[in-house]
Amino acid sequence: MAEQYVAAVDQGTNSTRCILFDRRGRLVSVAQREHHQLFPRPGWVEHDAGEIWNNVTRVVPGAIKQIGASPAQIVAIGIANQRETSLLWDRLTGRPIGHAVTWQDTRTDRLVTELAGTEGPDRFAELCGLPLTTYFSAPRIKWMLDHTPGLRQRAERGEILFGTMESWLIWNFTGGAKGGLHATDVTNASRTMLMNIETLEWDDRLLEAFDVPRAILPEIRPSSGVFATATEVLPGVRIGAALGDQQAALFGQTCFSAGEAKCTYGTGSFLLLHTGQEIVRSKHGMLTTVAYQIGDHPASYALEGSMAVTGSLVQWFRDGLGMIHTAAEIETLARTVEDNGGAYIVPAFSGLFAPHWRSEARGVIAGLTGYITKGHLARAVLEATGFQTLEVVDAMNADSGIALTALKVDGGMTANNLLMQFLADLLDVRVVRPMVTETVSLGAAYAAGLAVGYWPDLEGLRSNWHRAGQWMPHMDPARRKTEYANWQAAVQRTFNWIRPEDQEL
Amino acid sequence: MPGTVQSIERAAAVLRLLAAAPDGLGVADLGNALGLAKTTVHGILRTLHQVGFVEQDHSGAHYHLSDAFGRLGESYLDPNELRSRAINWADSLASRSGEVVRVGRLVEGKVVVVHHVFRPDDSDQDLDVGTTLPPHATALGKAVLAYDASGASRPHKLEAFTTRTITDPARLAEELAAVRARGWASEFEEHTVELASIAAPIRGLGGLVVGAVGLAGRVERICDSRLRHRADLVTMVRATAEAIARDLREDA
Numbered sequence: 113m114a115e116q117y118v119a120a121v122d123q124g125t126n127s128t129r130c131i132l133f134d135r136r137g138r139l140v141s142v143a144q145r146e147h148h149q150l151f152p153r154p155g156w157v158e159h160d161a162g163e164i165w166n167n168v169t170r171v172v173p174g175a176i177k178q179i180g181a182s183p184a185q186i187v188a189i190g191i192a193n194q195r196e197t198s199l200l201w202d203r204l205t206g207r208p209i210g211h212a213v214t215w216q217d218t219r220t221d222r223l224v225t226e227l228a229g230t231e232g233p234d235r236f237a238e239l240c241g242l243p244l245t246t247y248f249s250a251p252r253i254k255w256m257l258d259h260t261p262g263l264r265q266r267a268e269r270g271e272i273l274f275g276t277m278e279s280w281l282i283w284n285f286t287g288g289a290k291g292g293l294h295a296t297d298v299t300n301a302s303r304t305m306l307m308n309i310e311t312l313e314w315d316d317r318l319l320e321a322f323d324v325p326r327a328i329l330p331e332i333r334p335s336s337g338v339f340a341t342a343t344e345v346l347p348g349v350r351i352g353a354a355l356g357d358q359q360a361a362l363f364g365q366t367c368f369s370a371g372e373a374k375c376t377y378g379t380g381s382f383l384l385l386h387t388g389q390e391i392v393r394s395k396h397g398m399l400t401t402v403a404y405q406i407g408d409h410p411a412s413y414a415l416e417g418s419m420a421v422t423g424s425l426v427q428w429f430r431d432g433l434g435m436i437h438t439a440a441e442i443e444t445l446a447r448t449v450e451d452n453g454g455a456y457i458v459p460a461f462s463g464l465f466a467p468h469w470r471s472e473a474r475g476v477i478a479g480l481t482g483y484i485t486k487g488h489l490a491r492a493v494l495e496a497t498g499f500q501t502l503e504v505v506d507a508m509n510a511d512s513g514i515a516l517t518a519l520k521v522d523g524g525m526t527a528n529n530l531l532m533q534f535l536a537d538l539l540d541v542r543v544v545r546p547m548v549t550e551t552v553s554l555g556a557a558y559a560a561g562l563a564v565g566y567w568p569d570l571e572g573l574r575s576n577w578h579r580a581g582q583w584m585p586h587m588d589p590a591r592r593k594t595e596y597a598n599w600q601a602a603v604q605r606t607f608n609w610i611r612p613e614d615q616e617l
Numbered sequence: 618m619p620g621t622v623q624s625i626e627r628a629a630a631v632l633r634l635l636a637a638a639p640d641g642l643g644v645a646d647l648g649n650a651l652g653l654a655k656t657t658v659h660g661i662l663r664t665l666h667q668v669g670f671v672e673q674d675h676s677g678a679h680y681h682l683s684d685a686f687g688r689l690g691e692s693y694l695d696p697n698e699l700r701s702r703a704i705n706w707a708d709s710l711a712s713r714s715g716e717v718v719r720v721g722r723l724v725e726g727k728v729v730v731v732h733h734v735f736r737p738d739d740s741d742q743d744l745d746v747g748t749t750l751p752p753h754a755t756a757l758g759k760a761v762l763a764y765d766a767s768g769a770s771r772p773h774k775l776e777a778f779t780t781r782t783i784t785d786p787a788r789l790a791e792e793l794a795a796v797r798a799r800g801w802a803s804e805f806e807e808h809t810v811e812l813a814s815i816a817a818p819i820r821g822l823g824g825l826v827v828g829a830v831g832l833a834g835r836v837e838r839i840c841d842s843r844l845r846h847r848a849d850l851v852t853m854v855r856a857t858a859e860a861i862a863r864d865l866r867e868d869a
Contacts, residue, residue: 136712139705139709442697529746547711548712578735580734581734582743
């Protein structure tokens with residue numbers, strides 16, 4: 113019998129990829145297509161959902177063709193997706209209503225401040241686990257419904273569907289306007305601010321607060337479990353899983369027990385700590401989120417610390433400043449100097465994420481002197497990711513009461529040895545890279561394979577995990593302390609940059 | 618006798634014009650100056666851009682010579698770029714073979730380890746990225762040495778690590794010729810007793826060897842009962858080198 117594979121579709125912020133995995137969790141082929149980032153106004157970031165679906169229809173056959181396999185060898189599709197990016201589409205025609213508004217988009221700044229009112233940004237945290245910020249879907253849905261004439265009425269009549277990207281993909285995989293399934297999973301739903309974090313259902317109090325008609329919302333399903341059988345792209349293949357990308361990475365790193373944590377270093381970076389079936393409420397700016405739900409088992413939860421700008425700071429250094437030709441060259445440039453020379457870059461490009469949650473903050477380069485060369489700036493760019501991680505780890509240790517002993521890392525930036533060593537030095541823990549750095553896709557594949565019986569259980573998946581690299585800490589504690597203090601001083605200087613009267617509706 | 622290659626003549630003319638224009642030139646400027654169609658000029662510029670000889674300004678409208686053109690003798694591929702392109706494929710090789718995987722490149726007569734993937738048995742291992750290996754005594758080294766045309770980076774004195782290390786330059790030359798003939802390199806207890814290794818060159822644009830990828834492990838796992846390097850491992854190593862090379866050529 114021909115070898116069988118699971119196809120993971122990772123619908124990310126910059127690109128859509130399809131990766132095939134074999135039974136031992138090994139990557140066998142990859143196909144990828146980037147999509148356009150649309151910036152219609154300052155602070156607005158959109159995607160063309162039609163373009164994204166079109167990319168899916170190309171990368172999936174592409175990955176299969178690459179190894180000369182046939183579609184019949186695919187046992188399941190697992191979807192991982194950029195989270196919180198929100199789309200409305202027409203139920204009858206299947207056409208998107210405008211562009212998808214991404215998680216980086218800050219157009220709801222003012223709306224969020226209004227919604228917070230006198231009760232503050234945490235007014236819904238008890239219900240949904242999240243603070244009010246521009247990153248989550250609900251304010252964005254309200255904005256879209258309020259800013260397109262007649263749309264709210266159509267939404268109330270049931271003519272409009274809402275979804276994050278996994279819903280858009282599932283709907284299109286299952287026929288779109290011709291009977292497509294309108295569904296989401298608990299992890300993606302947990303990022304909307306509309307789902308009750310305890311009941312795992314849409315909560316009327318939240319729907320009312322955000323003015324979102326129930327008729328537009330998808331059905332909430334477990335993350336791992338057969339959603340439906342595809343009729344498009346891979347007809348006859350079951351869609352076995354959908355998870356938000358960071359939850360997928362946690363799953364791919366096989367963090368199945370309370371206390372296990374991973375950090376994924378990409379455009380933004382996300383540290384998730386598994387808290388078991390317990391809902392931990394953070395006092396230090398971490399988010400409470402659903403980690404995953406397997407079939408009819410109880411859901412597992414996680415604490416999450418998100419850093420908005422990490423890999424994208426390297427991209428800015430490359431494209432915005434033209435200091436390097438490729439992202440990887442930053443390490444070469446950074447190694448031309450011994451240290452940061454006293455310079456610190458705080459990349460609060462669209463505010464600061466965890467643990468600060470300051471949407472009015474904007475970035476600074478602090479400690480500039482005539483001594484600073486582009487080599488020092490390259491170091492400061494990489495170190496910014498290290499310092500942001502330390503802030504999140506500190507906060508998480510305080511919330512969970514358990515000190516992190518090792519950090520499992522993944523994502524594109526783990527190819528950067530200088531950064532990985534800096535992380536180990538700064539956090540003073542082992543930093544461990546798994547054999548498969550594509551953990552987002554791997555997690556989607558694992559969850560889908562589990563749903564169709566390709567893998568028997570979580571223990572089977574755990575035995576696939578192997579260490580590919582490890583960095584040990586050896587920074588002088590005094591230096592660590594000074595560096596962190598300098599960084600914190602630089603962070604202070606980003607606060608209160610955008611004043612409320614500067615914002616447009 | 619074969620004729621000359623017209624596209625190279627044209628590319629040379631483009632390079633001369635760009636070298637003489639400090640502010641850079643557009644496609645139309647070059648087309649007019651050379652009497653060539655815009656599509657032809659565009660194709661030449663794209664290729665020159667891909668090989669790193671010309672750069673585009675921010676608007677994308679003007680081209681100028683890149684700094685790299687003045688430093689042709691240096692490696693055109695950044696070592697960290699090589700690692701980031703190789704990482705997925707190297708991981709895959711380690712998990713399939715169950716052995717340690719390294720990516721290396723030749724720098725001043727030594728093989729510098731650019732990337733290192735642990736043997737996937739979760740035992741204690743230390744990352745050795747940035748350390749050097751003797752090129753004549755490792756498969757990784759032979760795989761790059763075999764394609765080093767300069768000779769300048771060839772080791773002058775062949776140090777012996779075991780009784781099997783090749784220390785005779787003539788024998789090394791034969792060994793390297795054999796590597797070129799079959800397209801992969803091997804080593805058997807030449808660096809460390811009881812260890813063996815297999816490696817294959819990674820070819821970038823134009824066939825230029827930019828480094829090598831290989832695996833190393835205990836003799837009984839790397840070789841068959843007749844002490845020959847296992848064919849299945851050789852196939853895996855070569856496929857990995859080709860996959861990395863394809864990645865480098867496609868996205869250059």
